[in-house]
Amino acid sequence: MRRAKLMVIGGSAGSLQVIMEIMSVIRPDFPLPVLIVLHRNSIFESNLEELFASRSQAIIKEVEEKEVILPGVIYIAPADYHVLIEEDQTFSLDYSERVNFSRPSIDVTFRCAADVYGTDLVCLLLSGGNADGVEGLGYVKERGGLTVVQDPVTAEVPYMPQHALSQVAVDFVVAAGNIPAFIKGLAFLPPV
Amino acid sequence: MITAIRIEELDILLNDLFTRYGYDFTEYSKASLQRRVQRLFTLDKFPSFAEFRHRLQHDPQYFRRFVEEITVNVTEMLRDPSFYRTLRSTILPVLATYPFIRIWHAGCATGEEVYSMAILLKETGLLHKSLLYGTDINPQVIERARKGIFPVSQMQKFSENYIQSGGIHDFSSYYTANYHLAKFDNSLTGKMIFSTHNLVSDFSFNEFQLILCRNVLIYFERGLQSKVFKLFDYSLENFGYLALGAKESLRFSPIADRYRQIGKEKIWRKVHEAG
Incomplete structure (x- = not known):
């Protein structure tokens, strides 16, 4: 297996706790960039970065348009914008219509990332109450990327991962408690 | 497939x-x-x-x-209420000192922001001496903007934005609802000029004290962004203001050193003319 060049994590209702746990294994020497696309409600609108920063030593920042994507950095999709990725591996922001009632939409970013990164992509879909991310995950799989879903049994809101499992032949189903270790293992896999 | x-x-x-x-x-x-x-x-x-x-x-x-x-035509009235609060409290009092106020909404889509601005100007007693230019590449959306008719279903959201932005009146006093449509008051539309304008290829057409271009530049590559910034700079009076979208910045532009940001909002003031 090849080592990925980008990891995208999509989550909705009930995913915050899992993401907090993931943060603790992402250190500044993490060999790939991590992009988090989270459906936010107004409660953690402004302090998401601060919240994550309390758990990780890595650089954590909100995505800026035209920004070059760098390894070891944790990028957060800004509230109310879709995050797209250009051929030259820079971010673009997009304020077009909501997709699956969501902006940012996980589907939009998964798709775009798959177009640019193809087999060099890992996508994780976590707990959530709607189907956003499922169609995109299928596309990632189609393009040869690695697809991982939180085990719905361990999800606070199982609908999203459950729906993914019914639609996509995902590569790994991982229990919430094992996700951090799984990610760490994935990232520090010796390149083949 | x-x-x-x-x-x-x-x-x-x-x-x-x-x-x-x-x-x-x-x-x-x-x-x-x-x-x-x-x-x-x-x-x-x-x-x-x-x-x-x-x-x-x-x-x-x-x-x-x-x-x-x-082209993306998603817009709403008084989007980012804190931005409009700053316009109301900090920018409009300065514009009030001018005998005549010209404002350009570049890439205004269906015009919701132009109507928002007209409401602010009306409430601060400046509308009578203002002209608002709304332009967009897309003739269809400009036609809709000109009519000032929006779905009634959006009014609740707009009204919430209005209150959060410091609005003091009843938002519904600005429009007449008829079935599912809301038509905005002629006292507002009377001060608006809508026209097609392509930021890529068309030139400056006036001098303004305030230019707003929000969530348009995110769709342009850096080179084009620079060109458009120069167009805005050329179209802006000295000490005029340029307002961008919540995730846009003047920081990497060729005109950055002649502009100063106003507080935390995406509003910059031109402090020097081009040399």
Whole structure:
């Protein structure tokens, strides 16, 4: 297996706790960039970065348009914008219509990332109450990327991962408690 | 399985459109453009890229649809209420000192921001000496902006924004509702001029004290962004203001050193003329 060049994590209702746990294994020497696309409600609108920063030593920042994507950095999709990725591996922001009632939409970013990164992509879909991310995950799989879903049994809101499992032949189903270790293992896999 | 438009095909298409219609989208950000083109291609059920290309080259009517569909026209009244609060408290009192106020909303889509501004100007007693220019590349949305008619279903959201932005009146006093449509007051529309204008190819057409261009530059590549910043700089009076979208910045632009940001909002003031 090849080592990925980008990891995208999509989550909705009930995913915050899992993401907090993931943060603790992402250190500044993490060999790939991590992009988090989270459906936010107004409660953690402004302090998401601060919240994550309390758990990780890595650089954590909100995505800026035209920004070059760098390894070891944790990028957060800004509230109310879709995050797209250009051929030259820079971010673009997009304020077009909501997709699956969501902006940012996980589907939009998964798709775009798959177009640019193809087999060099890992996508994780976590707990959530709607189907956003499922169609995109299928596309990632189609393009040869690695697809991982939180085990719905361990999800606070199982609908999203459950729906993914019914639609996509995902590569790994991982229990919430094992996700951090799984990610760490994935990232520090010796390149083949 | 849906045919995917490849990036090379997108380039071919954009070259066609420039040659045939004079519309230059080649410096638009590709990821967004590709997504919009793909959406239209799927929506209109073209069997192949070749047929899509042929239709675009030979059917000007369809080209108009293309422009309307690939440009993003999502907007709302008083979007980002804190931005409008700053306009009200900090910018308008300065503009009030001018005998005549000219404001340009560049890329205004269906015009919600122009109406928002007119409401602010009215409440601060400045509307009578103001002119608001709303421009967009897309003739269809400009036509809608001119009418000042919006779905009643959006009024609740707009009204919430209005209150959060420091509005003190009853928002519904600005429009007349008729079934599912809300028509905005003629006292507002009377001070607006709507016209098509292409930021890529059209020139400056006046001098303004305030230019607003929010969530438009995110769709342009850096080179085009720089060109548009220069156009705005040229169109802005000294000590005039330039307002951008929540995630846009003047920071990397060629005009950055002559502008100073106002507080935390995406509003910059021109402090020197070009040398």
